[in-house]
Each structure stands twice: as structure tokens, then as C-alpha cells.
Amino acid sequence: MSIEVKDVTFRYAPGTPLETTALEGISLSINKGEFVLISGAIGSGKSTLIRHLNGLLRPSSGQVTVDGIAAHGKKVKAKVGVLFQFPHQQLFGRTVFEDVAFGPGNFGLRNPELEKHVHDALEMLGLSQGICPISPFSLSGGQKRLVAIAGVLASRPDYIVLDEPLSGLDVGHKKSLLSALQLLSSKGTSVVVVSHQVSDLLSVAQRVFLLDRGSLVFSGTPAEYVRHSPPSMPEINFLMKELRSRGFDVRDDAFGIDDAFSEITRVLGLKGAVEE
Amino acid sequence: MNTLLFRYVPGNSFLHRLDPRVKITGMMIVSISIFMSSSLRQLASVALIFFLLLLVSSISPKIIFDAVRPMLLFLAVILILQFFLMDGEPVFYIMGHDATYEGLRHGVLLTLRFLFLLMFASLLTATTTPSLVTVGMERMLRPLPLRKLGISSFDLATMVFLSLHFVPFLYGSFSHLRDAQISRGLDMRRNPFGAVYSLSVPMVRIAITSAEEVAVAMESRCYQGGHRSSLHAPVLQKKDLAALLAFSILVLALV
Ligand SMILES: Nc1ncnc2c1ncn2[C@@H]1O[C@H](COP(=O)(O)OP(=O)(O)OP(=O)(O)O)[C@@H](O)[C@H]1O
Ligand SMILES: [Mg+2]
Numbered sequence: 001m002s003i004e005v006k007d008v009t010f011r012y013a014p015g016t017p018l019e020t021t022a023l024e025g026i027s028l029s030i031n032k033g034e035f036v037l038i039s040g041a042i043g044s045g046k047s048t049l050i051r052h053l054n055g056l057l058r059p060s061s062g063q064v065t066v067d068g069i070a071a072h073g074k075k076v077k078a079k080v081g082v083l084f085q086f087p088h089q090q091l092f093g094r095t096v097f098e099d100v101a102f103g104p105g106n107f108g109l110r111n112p113e114l115e116k117h118v119h120d121a122l123e124m125l126g127l128s129q130g131i132c133p134i135s136p137f138s139l140s141g142g143q144k145r146l147v148a149i150a151g152v153l154a155s156r157p158d159y160i161v162l163d164e165p166l167s168g169l170d171v172g173h174k175k176s177l178l179s180a181l182q183l184l185s186s187k188g189t190s191v192v193v194v195s196h197q198v199s200d201l202l203s204v205a206q207r208v209f210l211l212d213r214g215s216l217v218f219s220g221t222p223a224e225y226v227r228h229s230p231p232s233m234p235e236i237n238f239l240m241k242e243l244r245s246r247g248f249d250v251r252d253d254a255f256g257i258d259d260a261f262s263e264i265t266r267v268l269g270l271k272g273a274v275e276e
Numbered sequence: 277m278n279t280l281l282f283r284y285v286p287g288n289s290f291l292h293r294l295d296p297r298v299k300i301t302g303m304m305i306v307s308i309s310i311f312m313s314s315s316l317r318q319l320a321s322v323a324l325i326f327f328l329l330l331l332v333s334s335i336s337p338k339i340i341f342d343a344v345r346p347m348l349l350f351l352a353v354i355l356i357l358q359f360f361l362m363d364g365e366p367v368f369y370i371m372g373h374d375a376t377y378e379g380l381r382h383g384v385l386l387t388l389r390f391l392f393l394l395m396f397a398s399l400l401t402a403t404t405t406p407s408l409v410t411v412g413m414e415r416m417l418r419p420l421p422l423r424k425l426g427i428s429s430f431d432l433a434t435m436v437f438l439s440l441h442f443v444p445f446l447y448g449s450f451s452h453l454r455d456a457q458i459s460r461g462l463d464m465r466r467n468p469f470g471a472v473y474s475l476s477v478p479m480v481r482i483a484i485t486s487a488e489e490v491a492v493a494m495e496s497r498c499y500q501g502g503h504r505s506s507l508h509a510p511v512l513q514k515k516d517l518a519a520l521l522a523f524s525i526l527v528l529a530l531v
Contacts, residue, residue: 016336017286056455082459089449090456092477102474106461137481151460 001032001067003053003080003159003190008062010048022048024214026062030159030192035185037201037222038194039232040211046194047085049211050161053192054080066159078107081157085164087148088141096122096139096147097132103155121154122147124183126176142168149177153184160184161192166200178204199234202226203256223253236260243267281343281447282401282440291333291403295516296412302523303400309527310392319388321530326395335402343398344391351387358383401440410437411510438490442483449482450475 010023022045030036030053040046051057052064055072064071066079081103084090093099100118109117119129125146131139136147149165160181166174182204185191195201202208208225210218218228226237240260243250250263291299306322313319330337362379401409410433417429457474458464464471 016339018283051455054459056458077459077461084452084456084459086452087456089478089482090453090460092474102457102462103460106463106467106470155461 001158003030003067003071004065005029005049005052006063006065008049008052008059008064010045010052010057011060012048014060022214023052023059026211026214026216028209028216028219030190032158032190033185033188034190035182035204035206036190036192037198037205037208038192038211039196039198039208039230041231042196043213044211045214046211047163048214050082050084050163050192050194053159053161054082056082078155079157080159080161081152081155082161083149083152083163083165088144090148090151091136091144093136095133096136099136099147100151100154103151107155109155117154117156118150121150124153124176124180125150126173142170142173145169146173146177153180157189159190159192161194163194164196165193166195166197174200196232198232199236199255202234203259222255226255227253281346282398282443284405285335285339285402287334287403289332289334289403290519291329291399294403294519295510295512296404296408297416297510297512298516298520299400299404300409300412300416301520303396305524305527306396307393310389310396313389314385316385316388318530319385319392322392325526325530326392326399329399333399333403335399339402340395340398344394347390347394351390354390355383355387358386406437406440408510409440410434415510442487445486446479446483449486450479453478453482 005026005028008023008026009021012018012020012022026049038046038049048057052059052071053066055064055070055076058072066073066076069076071080091099093102097118100121101114104114104117118132122129122131127143127146127150131143131147136144139147145165145168149162152160152162162181165177169177178200181191181193185206193201193205202222202225205222208218208220208222209216210225210228210230218225218230220228226233229237229241234255236257237252237255237260240250240252240254240263243264244252248264248267250260250267254260254263306325310319310322313322330340359375359379362376362382404412413436414429414433417432420429422429422432453475457471462471462474
């Protein structure tokens, strides 16, 4: 049970002067229940890679399979739920309920399960049920984005793929989204998140893939990622690196505020502060 | 995914380097002759001219085909309607309607005319940057007394430029949107009503908001109609005029 990407190369507009190689020789696999972060500079091919995971794009060479089925097969759309960048543009329903129910309804779910799936998805993201009868167009940008994410969660796919889900969310909703995703992943759903906001995700992700100009240049745990010192590293790790270079014996693979805090207090011998 | 719709394709062919005014005039001559042509033989000549130009332009036929493809369904509908709704000698008979020879002939002519117009237009936009199209058009409109109508030749050219700019932009938004809805399980064949609804509602919103955004962006950068200098000032050279002359003669002789 996994998504397997094997030696995938993809070119936009092949055979024209505008030909761009967006992915080159990418191989990776995403296992059941795994929480994966895909990072990389803008234009490095993250969104292009994601479009291969549910078969919207077919590789110029190489192959993608989902649970052993070719990714462009019909059944895959229900298995792999994908949310693209700028999802507030995809809303169309007369009510929030209608919009969130669009995906699960298309995959054959009917009331009363449909209603339950929709309500569960909204609740997971910290949205109140009172939002259901409202027109999605009267919501704020961030609320629209949450409703679009709920539309993917409500289908309860085996693999959830989200492109930049954190952009434009406040701290509270970021937290509730991340803990919802963590809960899903602990129950066996694979979660793939593309994000530039690496520091928010390193403490929840189990594996990190780093893309650079269409190639996979790193794959490993968050701790290994931080040690690899990629260009987009959380501020806290710059601090830890700096402390190390000044002779403090802190671990260089600590990430997240709590982790770093206990490292610093440990080195300074401030035992009491750790318990606080 | 198809983002090459009516887009400029960089190149350095003779057609690319030709003065935009010559290309626009050529386009007008061809359009007129396409609409005046009333036989398949004349349209065959138009096709010949098109393929000659395509060879000269070194644009891949795929780009032209991509521009035409979204219209094919529409053209097919026209063809079928003509086939059945025109009076004349019946060929066969379905559901109370005669399919006629005259209908077939007219339908084919009509669809071919549309097809060639689209093909020539995409050749023009593929070999000319949008800003050069604008400048060319603006220069050509300048002698007209448009001011009396309360509009400057520059306004008019900018309007055309913006429309050209919006074609690939809206098409890009459309494919993005289609990807999103397909990922949410939209099956266009099994649920055509859902497809139209879930695509058209957001598309109208995108079109309106982006038009508004462009307007605000232009205003905040102090756009005002009236006269503006332009980055490229096309200069008509002898070779441009010679090309136009040769092209006109070719069209007149063949069509
Ligand atoms: N529809 C398209 N047609 C042609 N080229 C494209 C298209 N979409 C993307 N590209 C090119 O492919 C490359 C990768 O783009 P992609 O959108 O996958 O990057 P990304 O990593 O998602 O970037 P971002 O962080 O900005 O979202 C870029 O060089 C881009 O110019
Ligand atoms: Mg992207």
C-alpha cells in the first residue's frame, strides 16, 4: 500500500521552443500512514510532481503507481485527494455544505453518511457547523481555503496531498489543521504536504523530500534535513548552528522551539527550566 | 495541459522579424479573401498559402493545432446543423430531417472558413509579441478620426492587447480549475451538468476579479489613455513593403 514514483521525467510543451523540463529522474515512495513534507524553492517542480500523484499529468518517461494501479486510472482519484495552490478559486456551490459535499458525492457517497463526512471534515478544521448554509463566496480568503481543504478531507481518501495549505492561515487554524492531519496520519492515512513554511511542518512530518530545479536532492527524516542545512531552514536551526560554531555543544539536528529550548537549557546546566 | 493557446512563440524567422503592421494588413487581406471565397478550390488555395507561411515561420504545426482544438466541437455542431437544416437534394433521412448535399457543402465551407481564420490568427500571435501587435495596431489606427468618438487609437489598441493577454491567462486558470474539480471526482462525461456548473461558476468569478485586478494595477501605475510612447518603435523597411506586396499578389492570384 504505497504511492511509487519511478524515475519520472516531465516536460511541459514538449517539442516546442517553450519546452521546460520540470521534473528529472524523480524516484520516491510514499508509504501508508506516512506524513511527508515536500520542500523546495519556487519553481522547483513541487506542484508538477503533485499533479502526477493522482494522474492529472502523465510522466514524459517513468511511471507512477498508487497501490499498484497506474496513477492515471479512474479509481485513483478517489484514493488520492489533492488540493492545489490557490484553492479558494475552486469553490462554486450555493452553500458551503454543497461545496464540501461535491467530492464525496462524486465518489458515490449518499446521505446520511455524506452529511456526517462533511460535518466531521469541517469540525476537524475548527469550522463551526453554522457555516454550512452560508454561501462560500461571502467568506474571507482564509475561510475559503479551509472550506476547500474540508472538501478534500470529506472524501476520506487514503492519501491526502495538499499544496501550500498553510499559506494565509492564522496561528490557531494552522495548529488545528496540522493536528487534524497528524491524527489522520496516525490512523493510517498518508499525508503529503508541499510547503515553504518548513518550520511549522518539521515537527509533525516523518520524512522530508527536497526538490531543486526538478531533481530530488534530499530525502530523509526532519533531523537529517536540518543537518543537511538546506536553503529553507527554520530560524531556530540557524541559531543552533551559530551556537555550535561558538563552541556550545548543542545538537545540530534539534528542530522546533521546545526541542531547541531543552537543548540550550541542558547545555547551560539550567535543569530546572526544562521542567517548566 | 495546453497553455500555448494564441501565445507568442519566440523565434527568429522571416515572419517573426516582419513589421507588425505588415502582418496585420496581411491578416486583413487573408480574412477578406477567406470570407469571399465560395468554393473548395479557393479554400484549397488559402490552405496552400497557410502552409507556405507556416514553413517560413518555423512554428510547429502542433501549436496551431492546439489553438484550434478547443473550437473543434463548436465547428462540428455548425457542420451538423448545416447538413440537416438546409434545403436541397436529400442524401439520407434521420428523425424527420433530410440531410442534404447543399447542406454538406455549405457546412464544410463555413467550418473551413472559421478554421482558417483561427489558424491565421494563431500564426499572427505566435510570430508577433503582444506588445508589437498593440503598437502595430495603434500606428495603423492613428490616422482615423477616433478622437471625435471620444476614444484614442491608443485606448483601442490597449483594449485589443488586453483581450489578447487574457486568452492564455483565462485558459491557464481554466485548466487549473479543471484539474481541481477532476481531483474532486468530477467526471465530465458521466456528469456533464455538474461539469458545466462547477467550472463556469468559478470561471466567471475569476474573469471578473482578474479584470478588476488588472484595472486597479494599471491605474495604480498611473495608466492614462491618450498618447504614450512605446518601447518598440517599428520602422517599415523595404523588405516589409516588398513582402506585403508579394503576399497580396499571391492571395489575389490564387483565391
Ligand atoms: N503549465 C505550465 N506550462 C509550462 N511550464 C510550466 C507550467 N507549469 C509550471 N511550469 C514550469 O515548470 C517548473 C516547475 O513549476 P511548478 O509549478 O511545479 O513549481 P513549484 O515548485 O510548485 O513552485 P511554487 O513554489 O512557486 O509553487 C517551473 O519552471 C515552471 O515555469
Ligand atoms: Mg507550486
